Amino acid sequence: MEIGNKIKELRIGKGLTQEELADRAELSKGFISQIERDLTSPSIATLVDILQCLGTDLKDFFNDTADEQVVFHDADYFEKTDPELLNKIEWIIPNAQKNIMEPIRLTLKPGGSTYPDNPHEGEEFGYVLQGSITIHIGNKKYKAKKGESFYYIPSSKHYITASPKTGAIILWVSSPPSF
Incomplete structure (x- = not known):
């Protein structure tokens, strides 16, 4: 060397x-x-x-390990579109499933939805970047619009639906990773 x-x-x-x-x-x-x-x-x-x-x-x-990536760009993202549920999920931090948190950007077309998720360990946080949504947790419904956030422990079946008029874009973080 x-x-x-x-x-x-x-x-x-x-x-x-x-x-x-x-x-x-x-x-x-x-x-x-x-x-x-x-x-x-x-x-x-x-x-x-x-x-x-x-x-x-x-x-x-003598430590030759490369610095971990801190900033991520569109080219780093992985996305999945579900035409049936009218949504697009973008994993904005590659390989985040190895981390404590897993952030995604969720785009819901008008009337779009996430797949209903069963109860699991952890916590979920979201911030509505655009449009408005309804968060369904068990038998309860909570509305959130642009500029509002949500936080819950996923101890019941849960999913999100977008307004049939506006759709929505959400920054959503799950801990531990579950997306």
């Missing part, structure tokens, strides 16, 4: 010159320069000292 460039990036990121890093690590500027150009390799003890001066350690320095 070529560690020189990685050390150089850390040093520059900390706003240090080669000379300043060398002074802190009690090494020569020339030795730091040789390390950064991969002309020489430091001993483990020297590398530990350099990394300590750069605010990191061996474990983090």
Whole structure:
């Protein structure tokens, strides 16, 4: 592994010159320069000292795991359309079933519905982005419109229907994942 460039990036990121890093690590500027150009390799003890001066350690320095994706775009989404129920489900966080929460964007055409879901563990939250809906939980019905949210524990059969006039778009989060 070529560690020189990685050390150089850390040093520059900390706003240090080669000379300043060398002074802190009690090494020569020339030795730091040789390390950064991969002309020489430091001993483990020297590398530990350099990394300590750069605010990191061996474990983090050699950790090659990629950063987890934080921002997701339309191209990352997976969607499923149900022409019978007049809905489209978009999984807006790929592979969210491995997470604690699973958010989806649900688009219901006028009169559209979700499939009735049986009771299950967890909690469900939604925010109506557009239109209006009726949330059916057991024998009860709750209405919500644009700008309103809902939250419930799915201990009864439950589903959502959209207004026959407007349809709806909902941001819906289930924990644990169940969509």
